[in-house]
Structure formats: C-alpha cells, structure tokens
Amino acid sequence: MSEEQNLNEVLRVRxxxxxxxxxxxxxxxxxxxxxxxxxxxxxxxxxxxxEGKEVSIAGRIMAKRTMGKATFIDxxxxxxxxxxxxxxxxxxxxxxxxFTTYDIGDIVGIKGTVFKTKKQEISVRANxxxxxxxxxxxxxxxxxxxxxxDLRYRQRYVDLIVNPKVKETFLKRNKIxxxxxxFLDSKGFLEVETPILNTIxxxxxxxxxxxxxxxxxxxxxxxIANELYLKRLIVGGFDAVYEMGRMFRNEGMSxxxxxxYTAMEVYVAYKDYxxxxxxxxxxxxxxxxxxxxxxxxxxxxxEIDFKPPWRRVSMHDLVKEKTGIDFYAFxxxxxxxxxxxxxxxxxxxxxxxxxxxxxxxxxxxxxKDLIQPTFVLHHPVEVSPLAKRNPDNSAxxxxxxxxxxxxxxxxxxxxxxxxxxxxxxFEEQLxxxxxxxxxxxxxxxxFLNALEVGLPPTGGLGIGIDRLVMLLTDSPSIRDVILFxxxxxxx
Numbered sequence: 001m002s003e004e005q006n007l008n009e010v011l012r013v014r015x016x017x018x019x020x021x022x023x024x025x026x027x028x029x030x031x032x033x034x035x036x037x038x039x040x041x042x043x044x045x046x047x048x049x050x051e052g053k054e055v056s057i058a059g060r061i062m063a064k065r066t067m068g069k070a071t072f073i074d075x076x077x078x079x080x081x082x083x084x085x086x087x088x089x090x091x092x093x094x095x096x097x098x099f100t101t102y103d104i105g106d107i108v109g110i111k112g113t114v115f116k117t118k119k120q121e122i123s124v125r126a127n128x129x130x131x132x133x134x135x136x137x138x139x140x141x142x143x144x145x146x147x148x149x150d151l152r153y154r155q156r157y158v159d160l161i162v163n164p165k166v167k168e169t170f171l172k173r174n175k176i177x178x179x180x181x182x183f184l185d186s187k188g189f190l191e192v193e194t195p196i197l198n199t200i201x202x203x204x205x206x207x208x209x210x211x212x213x214x215x216x217x218x219x220x221x222x223x224i225a226n227e228l229y230l231k232r233l234i235v236g237g238f239d240a241v242y243e244m245g246r247m248f249r250n251e252g253m254s255x256x257x258x259x260x261y262t263a264m265e266v267y268v269a270y271k272d273y274x275x276x277x278x279x280x281x282x283x284x285x286x287x288x289x290x291x292x293x294x295x296x297x298x299x300x301x302x303e304i305d306f307k308p309p310w311r312r313v314s315m316h317d318l319v320k321e322k323t324g325i326d327f328y329a330f331x332x333x334x335x336x337x338x339x340x341x342x343x344x345x346x347x348x349x350x351x352x353x354x355x356x357x358x359x360x361x362x363x364x365x366x367x368k369d370l371i372q373p374t375f376v377l378h379h380p381v382e383v384s385p386l387a388k389r390n391p392d393n394s395a396x397x398x399x400x401x402x403x404x405x406x407x408x409x410x411x412x413x414x415x416x417x418x419x420x421x422x423x424x425x426f427e428e429q430l431x432x433x434x435x436x437x438x439x440x441x442x443x444x445x446x447f448l449n450a451l452e453v454g455l456p457p458t459g460g461l462g463i464g465i466d467r468l469v470m471l472l473t474d475s476p477s478i479r480d481v482i483l484f485x486x487x488x489x490x491x
Contacts (some may be wrong), residue, residue: 010138017101018134019352025099028131034058035206038232041079043114044122050094050114057082057124058109058132060161061102061154062139071100072123075110076161077385083123086197105135151478154487161186169473172291173481176469178291180264182242183283189240189266194221196246196361202447203386205439206249209259222248227386227460230267231415234458236322242266245463255477256407259486262465267415271459273398276412277375280402280461281308284468289422291472299405299471302371306404310373316396318366319358320375327354327361328395351435355380355395370403379413384440387413408466412461419451 021027038055059077071087072083088096090112095272102108112126139162140151152159152166159166181191183361201208213220226243233241244264251257268275288295288306295307320326323344330336336354340346346360358380370376378396381389385395399413416422426448429441469481479485 007138009028010338011136014103014134014136017103020137021131021134022099024098026131028134031130034130034132036109037361039079040075040077040082042142043082044080047114047116047122052113052115054111054113056109056111057084057378059107060135061104061106061108062161064102064104066100069096073108075108075124080164083121084112084129085115085117085123086110086126086129089127091129093138095129098407099129102129102131103135105137105139106131107133107135118301149477149479150487153485154490155485169475169481170483172473173469175291176287176472177465178300179247179287180283180465182290183286184227184242184266187240189242189268190238192230192233192241192243194223194226194237194243195246196248198223200442200444202441204326205383205385205441207439208253209248209250224249225263225462226265227462228444230265231262231458231460232271232447232450234267235453235455235462239269240267250354255479256467258478258482261478263333264463264465266463268459268463269456272379272414272457273400273412273459276459276461277297277310277312277400278308279459280410280412280463281310281373283463284402288466288472297472297474299474302405304372304404304471306354306373310375310402312375312377312400314378314396315362315376315380316358316378317365319361322365322369324362325361327358330354351432352383353380355382359383367403367408368406370406372404374403375400376403382428385429386416386422388416389419405469407467408464409471410461410463411476412459415455415458415460416456417451417455419448422451423448 030392036056038050038057040057043050043055057075057077059075061073062076062081063074065072071086071367073084073086075084086096086099088265091099109130109132110124110126111128112124115123115125117123139157163385185191198221201221201224204227206224208224211220211222226245226249231244243265244262246260247263248260253259266279285295285306285308288297292363296303296305316328325339325343327336330339333353333404336357337348340357340361341348343362344364346357346364348357352360377400378390379387379399379401381395381397384397384399389401390396390398397413401408402410426441428442430443432440466481470478473481475481475486
C-alpha cells in the first residue's frame with residue numbers, strides 16, 4: 001500500500017471512530033467548555049505546590065504509548081507538553097476502551113493528581129479523560145513532517161502545533177511589541193489610529209493597492225504609510241503621537257518584503273532628527289533587552305550589538321569613500337549621469353539628478369557593508385520629499401535611515417513644515433509620476449492646507465516592525481515573523 005493510500009485509510013478510520021462516538025451519544029463537537037485549573041509549565045515549575053493535588057488540564061494529544069492496562073500520553077497546551085498516566089482501573093473498563101481509540105491530534109480534558117513517575121517525570125495520574133475535539137487529520141510529523149516551508153506558512157496552525165520554536169518566535173514578537181508601547185508610553189506619547197483606506201496614497205514612495213468604494217464611486221488606496229495623518233495631529237496640538245499597524249505596498253515579495261506588513265510611525269513636536277536618532281537606538285536596545293535579556297543578538301551566525309550609541313555617517317561620504325566619486329562636484333546632472341553610467345555601470349534614467357545618483361550609488365555599493373547598527377544621514381532632497389533641508393546645504397536633508405544586517409529598519413527626519421517648499425516638492429513628484437515613476441508622491445492639497453495652518457518644528461520616525469522582530473528572533477524570512485504571510489493561491 002502506498003503512503004498516500006495508507007494516509008487515506010487512516011483518515012477514513014478516524015471518521016469511522018467519530019461516527020461511533022456520535023452513535024454512543026458522545027459527540028465531542030457538542031462540548032462547549034472545559035474548566036482548566038492548571039497548565040503544563042506551571043505544574044512543572046511548581047511541582048512541590050501541585051504534588052498530590054488534583055488538577056484539571058486540557059490540550060492536544062501529541063504522543064501515545066500503550067502498555068497493557070495503562071497508557072502514557074503527552075498533552076500539548078498553551079505553555080508546552082506534560083505527560084498524563086492513564087490506567088484502566090482508574091477510568092473503568094468501558095471508559096478506558098473508549099479512551100484507547102483516541103488519536104494523536106485529538107484534544108482532551110484530563111482530571112487527575114500530580115505525581116512523579118519512577119523516571120522522575122512530572123505527570124498527571126488521570127481519573128477522568130474527556131474527548132473535547134476529534135482531529136480528523138493527521139499531524140505532519142506522523143508522516144512526512146513539515147519539510148516544505150511553503151506548507152508551513154500556508155498551514156500555520158499545524159506549524160504552531162508541531163514546531164515549538166515557531167510559537168516561541170510569536171510569543172517573543174508579542175514581547176517586542178509590548179516593549180515598544182511601554183517605551184513610548186512612558187515618555188508621554190499618545191497611541192492613535194488613522195485611516196487605512198485613503199483617497200490619496202501618500203507619506204512614502206511606493207506603489208499602492210487600489211480598491212473601489214461603490215457608494216462614493218471613487219477609487220481608494222490601502223495606505224502605504226500613515227505619515228501625513230499623524231503630522232496633521234501635530235498641527236492639531238498633540239505634541240507626541242505614534243501608531244503601529246498594517247501598511248500595504250503593491251510591490252515585490254522577498255525574505256524582507258511582504259505586501260502587508262507592520263510598521264510604526266512616531267512624531268514629536270519641537271524635536272529634530274538628532275532627537276529621533278537617540279529615540280531610535282534607545283527604543284531598539286530596550287526591545288532587545290526585553291526580548292532577549294541583552295542588547296547583543298546572534299543573527300544567522302553574525303553577532304550584532306544594539307547598544308547605543310550607533311555609528312553615524314552621511315550617505316554622500318559613504319558613496320565617495322566606496323566609489324571615489326563626488327557627485328555634487330559635477331557642474332551638471334548630465335555630466336554626473338555620464339560618469340555613473342560609464343564608470344560605475346549604473347542603470348541611469350534620463351530624469352536622474354546628482355541627488356538621485358548619490359542615492360542609487362549608495363544602494364548599489366554601500367548598503368551591503370552596513371552590518372552593525374548604523375545611521376546613514378543627509379539623504380538628497382530629490383529622494384526625501386517630506387524632509388527638511390539641511391540649513392548649511394540645501395541639496396541634502398536632515399534625514400537618516402537606520403541600517404542593520406544590510407537592511408533598512410528605520411527612516412526618520414526633521415519634518416518639512418514649509419508649505420511653499422512642500423508644494424514645490426509635490427509638484428516635482430508629479431512630474432516624476434508623469435515621467436513614469438508610479439511610486440512618486442501624489443498631490444495632497446489638504447495636507448498642504450494643514451501645513452499652512454502651521455506645523456511646529458517636528459521630528460518623525462518610521463520603523464519596520466517585522467524586520468526588527470526578524471533580527472531579535474533570529475528569523476531568516478519575514479514570513480517567519482508574520483503569522484499568516486501573503487501566499488500565492490494553490491491552483
């Protein structure tokens with residue numbers, strides 16, 4: 001008999017068992033609740049407190065070993081596994097016979113006393129076993145395991161059952177998100193919520209998802225960022241706000257990119273990008289400590305230390321150091337494009353300026369060397385349409401990106417609050433859209449109106465939560481830190 005035929009036979013037998021249980025008036029799906037008085041980890045960690053006491057536990061059968069008139073089963077609950085010892089003379093002959101038909105994967109409730117076996121394993125000696133849910137499928141490890149990572153992401157519910165480390169990752173993710181809120185709340189920040197459906201896709205350079213509102217008969221966009229709404233709140237008088245939530249970008253998928261992902265943006269009135277740098281490094285170090293007890297993590301074999309202060313270096317200096325070319329020294333954009341094409345072999349487009357080329361060269365030649373936490377400063381104004389210009393050099397902005405393990409994990413700047421300058425930059429972005437750049441900003445008249453009402457000097461910050469969680473949990477793919485990542489449908 002082939003493995004597939006064997007599996008089909010097992011599934012048929014499980015359904016037969018369920019049918020018999022229903023005929024006996026023991027339909028497990030009619031059970032509505034089960035009162036638990038203890039959990040596996042608590043019993044194991046506090047054995048002296050529980051020894052000899054009656055407890056009520058519940059969970060999934062993960063292993064089963066029958067030896068004559070007694071059976072050992074491993075029960076998996078929210079905290080982990082615990083063994084239960086089930087004897088025929090404790091349950092009675094009829095109940096024990098029914099119990100022996102239960103399968104790995106079934107969910108049961110057990111009442112019994114806590115004791116240690118001869119092998120010193122903490123266990124529960126059952127005096128009652130109740131079937132709470134019949135599993136009609138076979139857990140993967142029984143047959144071929146979860147060898148296919150694609151299947152793990154598609155059937156995360158099974159992944160969580162058979163791979164304990166997966167559950168640990170998401171428990172740690174929860175710790176990190178709690179730590180972020182603790183850190184910001186303790187500094188007086190207000191957590192807010194802003195729209196996910198927008199009439200204008202703004203706040204970032206990205207391709208949006210487009211949907212349609214039937215009643216209004218207009219196209220709308222899933223947000224690519226929440227920046228412009230949060231800055232409106234600073235205009236309205238809130239001094240420090242943040243929002244953590246889902247963002248949506250209709251772009252490529254990779255180990256670092258999921259179309260739907262979690263990001264956080266933070267805005268503080270009367271502060272600048274220097275303040276945001278300190279906030280970023282201290283926030284990330286706080287999260288590392290809360291998640292792992294140290295600022296040092298080992299990510300895929302590389303030791304990374306998040307302890308502040310992090311290295312600070314300008315984008316222009318990095319490019320000049322790596323390529324030997326000072327793009328701002330050229331007299332014209334045309335001359336700069338020619339050198340970028342011929343000497344650096346970059347794919348240059350006709351609309352690109354010196355600033356665009358600095359950014360392009362940085363992405364091509366510099367990002368790959370940024371392993372330890374590094375703040376890259378002073379991005380060209382052409383690629384920073386919402387950032388304040390540097391007062392000493394109008395070609396660059398007071399902006400930074402934080403890089404770790406070659407990835408950008410944060411982006412921040414002193415916010416542009418000059419409505420005239422902002423309008424000019426939006427207009428320049430519109431020209432870029434007309435030239436074929438569908439990631440360039442749209443015009444947002446209401447945001448310009450808010451700036452005309454008056455935005456105080458403000459520092460802003462965006463952090464990619466999923467990438468941060470990847471680093472702090474040693475997860476190789478963004479899909480490992482998103483419970484249900486985007487997957488291509490199975491045909």
